[in-house]
Amino acid sequence: xxxxxxxxxxxxxxxxxxxxxxxxxxxxxxxxxxxxxxxxxxxxxxxxxxxxxxxxxxxxxxxxxxxxxxxxxxxxxxxxxxxxxxxxxxxxxxxxxxxxxxxxxxxxxxxxxxxxxxxxxxxxxxxxxxxxxxxxxxxxxxxxxxxxxxxxxxxxxxxxxxxxxxxxxxxxxxxxxxxxxxxxxxxxxxxx
Amino acid sequence: xxxxxxxxxxxxxxxxxxxxxxxxxxxxxxxxxxxxxxxxxxxxxxxxxxxxxxxxxxxxxxxxxxxxxxxxxxxxxxxxxxxxxxxxxxxxxxxxxxxxxxxxxxxxxxxxxxxxxxxxxxxxxxxxxxxxxxxxxxxxxxxxxxxxxxxxxxxxxxxxxxxxxxxxxxxxxxxxxxxxxxxxxxxxxxxxxxxxxxxxxxxxxxxxxxxxxxxxxxxxxxxxxxxxxxxxxxxxxxxxxxxxxxxxxxxxxxxxxxxxxxxxxxxxxxxxxxxxxxxxxxxxxxxxxxxxxxxxxxxxxxxxxxxxxxxxxxxxxxxxxxxx
Numbered sequence: 364x365x366x367x368x369x370x371x372x373x374x375x376x377x378x379x380x381x382x383x384x385x386x387x388x389x390x391x392x393x394x395x396x397x398x399x400x401x402x403x404x405x406x407x408x409x410x411x412x413x414x415x416x417x418x419x420x421x422x423x424x425x426x427x428x429x430x431x432x433x434x435x436x437x438x439x440x441x442x443x444x445x446x447x448x449x450x451x452x453x454x455x456x457x458x459x460x461x462x463x464x465x466x467x468x469x470x471x472x473x474x475x476x477x478x479x480x481x482x483x484x485x486x487x488x489x490x491x492x493x494x495x496x497x498x499x500x501x502x503x504x505x506x507x508x509x510x511x512x513x514x515x516x517x518x519x520x521x522x523x524x525x526x527x528x529x530x531x532x533x534x535x536x537x538x539x540x541x542x543x544x545x546x547x548x549x550x551x552x553x554x555x
Numbered sequence: 556x557x558x559x560x561x562x563x564x565x566x567x568x569x570x571x572x573x574x575x576x577x578x579x580x581x582x583x584x585x586x587x588x589x590x591x592x593x594x595x596x597x598x599x600x601x602x603x604x605x606x607x608x609x610x611x612x613x614x615x616x617x618x619x620x621x622x623x624x625x626x627x628x629x630x631x632x633x634x635x636x637x638x639x640x641x642x643x644x645x646x647x648x649x650x651x652x653x654x655x656x657x658x659x660x661x662x663x664x665x666x667x668x669x670x671x672x673x674x675x676x677x678x679x680x681x682x683x684x685x686x687x688x689x690x691x692x693x694x695x696x697x698x699x700x701x702x703x704x705x706x707x708x709x710x711x712x713x714x715x716x717x718x719x720x721x722x723x724x725x726x727x728x729x730x731x732x733x734x735x736x737x738x739x740x741x742x743x744x745x746x747x748x749x750x751x752x753x754x755x756x757x758x759x760x761x762x763x764x765x766x767x768x769x770x771x772x773x774x775x776x777x778x779x780x781x782x783x784x785x786x787x788x789x790x791x792x793x794x795x796x797x798x799x800x801x802x803x804x805x806x807x808x809x810x811x812x813x814x815x816x817x818x819x820x821x822x823x824x825x826x827x828x829x830x831x832x833x834x835x836x837x838x839x840x841x842x843x844x845x846x847x848x849x850x851x852x853x854x855x856x857x858x859x860x861x862x863x864x865x866x867x868x869x870x871x872x873x874x875x876x877x878x879x
Contacts, residue, residue: 494879498851499859502838506826507850508664519837527724528837533679535718536696 406503406511411477411518412465418477420464430464432456447524449487458483458522477517484516491516620644625750626763626803638802645807649791653798655806658824660757666818667758667845667873668829669855670732672862674839677702677723677730684834685734688819689805690797692789699816700734700831701780734831735760735781735816736864736872746776752813758845758873759818761803767812774813778865779872782815818842845873 412418424440434454437444446454460466460474467483468474475482485492494500498511502519505511519528538546620640624633638655645653682700691697703715707727715731724730737760744752744760751766752773774782788810800806801821808814819829823842832840843850855861855877862876 497854499841499855499879500838502835503841503851504828504833507823507828507843508826508847528676529722529724530676530678530680530836532677532720532723533683535679535720536698536701538718 406498406513407505408478409512409514409518411480411515414518415477418465421462425464430455430459430461432461444523448522478515480515480517480522484522488516623765625766627753634802641802641806645796649793649796649807651793651796651798653796653800653806655800655802656821657802658821660755660759661824663846665758665845665873666737666823667843667852667875668737668818669841669852669861669875669877671839671841671879672729672731672876673878674837675702675730675732676837677704677719677728677732678836680834680836681732681831681840684830685816687795688797688822688830689817690789690791690795690800690807691783691814692785692787692791693795694790695786697783697785697789697814699781699783699814700732703731703733704728705731731864731876733779733781733864734874735777735818736779736870736874737816737818739871739873740869742776742778742868742870743773743782746772748772755820757824759820760815761817761820762813762815763803764806764808764812764814769811769813771813778868778870782813785810785812785814 417423432454455461455464458467460468466474466476467480469483469486471486473482481492481495491500495513495516498513501513501516503511503513516522540546620637623629623637629637634657638657641655642653645651679700679702682698682702685691685699686693686697689699691699701717703712703717704719704725705712705715705728707729712731719725719728737754737758739754739758741754741760744754748770749766749768751768752760752762754760769784771782771784774784785808789807791807796807797805799821801817804817804820819827819831823829828842829840832842841851841855843852845852847853852875856875859877859879862878863872864874864876
């Protein structure tokens with residue numbers, strides 16, 4: 364036979380445990396400040412323009428040749444560019460200002476050069492931009508307590524067809540050898 | 556309970572104990588110890604000079620070089636004297652002018668490292684940059700960083716492979732570089748029978764290479780396989796020697812001692828980044844001050860999913876893996 368006040372006590376105990384459990388489960392997650400992306404950077408960015416041989420585009424070619432904004436496969440010029448970025452098919456003028464291709468523009472109408480390409484990328488990849496701005500994403504050189512140098516997104520990621528970086532790995536360490544200088548037999552191999 | 560400092564007694568040359576036993580016995584004991592000490596010193600000088608003369612062909616080997624004090628007990632003058640001798644030895648042996656420094660911990664700084672496992676592609680650039688920076692022996696391929704290739708879907712390091720070759724990253728693998736974790740509770744330090752390794756104020760676990768007896772207890776104690784033993788005389792081409800050296804970090808180590816990652820303390824204590832960080836082509840490595848709330852390392856720990864390798868051992872590493 365179960366006494367009624369015993370049941371109530373059980374219920375209260377159960378409720379208490381549940382409450383305590385939910386309190387434990389609630390972990391405060393600190394977020395990076397959202398305004399970080401709009402603050403002027405307090406670091407040096409390695410310029411991209413010096414690395415692009417055909418920069419500035421207008422001066423080099425497009426003053427004489429008007430860009431064609433019709434989506435198509437590029438066969439005459441820019442043949443190395445394959446557009447494979449994002450779910451919707453778009454073309455040059457989605458990111459480049461058609462009249463001055465060395466200028467980039469955002470959906471909100473802001474324009475800037477290649478060295479600030481991160482502002483363009485950040486309109487979709489906001490989280491990555493926040494990480495990059497706060498030094499979490501991307502190769503950062505310089506000093507851990509002083510001046511810092513970063514690379515813009517396009518220094519590592521191909522903006523036209525982003526993908527994973529793939530490299531040939533440097534040689535592995537030698538496998539352990541026995542007294543005769545021979546590698547140990549396969550069955551005697553130590554996994555560590 | 557004695558503290559670590561009180562426990563710290565030298566096995567060789569030692570100050571005489573003062574009035575420990577009292578009376579006549581003390582006098583006699585002191586005389587005895589004194590006599591023995593003098594005798595050992597004489598033997599030491601003779602042996603040291605003889606060994607030096609036969610080993611390096613130098614006749615100017617000194618007591619300071621062979622029987623100098625533990626790093627912590629050396630005065631600044633003794634250090635300067637010893638560093639000059641070590642620089643001279645490097646010059647004689649390799650024909651390279653090096654500078655041995657002794658940068659001290661920065662007040663209020665505790666170093667920590669974070670590595671983004673999501674980004675690491677396992678290219679081993681860090682491993683080789685580390686070897687170059689730290690003057691490690693090339694023939695024995697002594698690398699402080701070991702890059703593990705692990706199947707996606709498991710975190711069991713027993714199933715890893717660190718002898719992988721070819722193009723990386725492979726589609727079904729992820730990569731996890733392991734080096735010294737500079738634990739706040741380092742088992743290697745506890746294992747050392749002669750106190751040749753200790754944790755500095757800024758969190759860097761260092762080794763006094765000249766005090767190490769090479770027993771390899773620390774290697775066995777380390778759960779991260781981070782310590783390396785010099786089985787043979789280090790082999791480095793003179794042109795490969797990094798002349799910017801620290802006494803507790805990347806000076807050329809003798810045979811028969813332990814060594815490991817020191818967070819490049821000769822660089823980091825002067826504000827630079829570790830060599831492995833600068834070498835990483837994907838920017839997976841982050842380094843900074845754990846005590847600075849605005850440092851990247853703190854932001855990572857506050858905002859990312861952080862994984863502490865073998866957390867259950869209670870070693871409190873200052874090396875964090877994160878995803879993102």
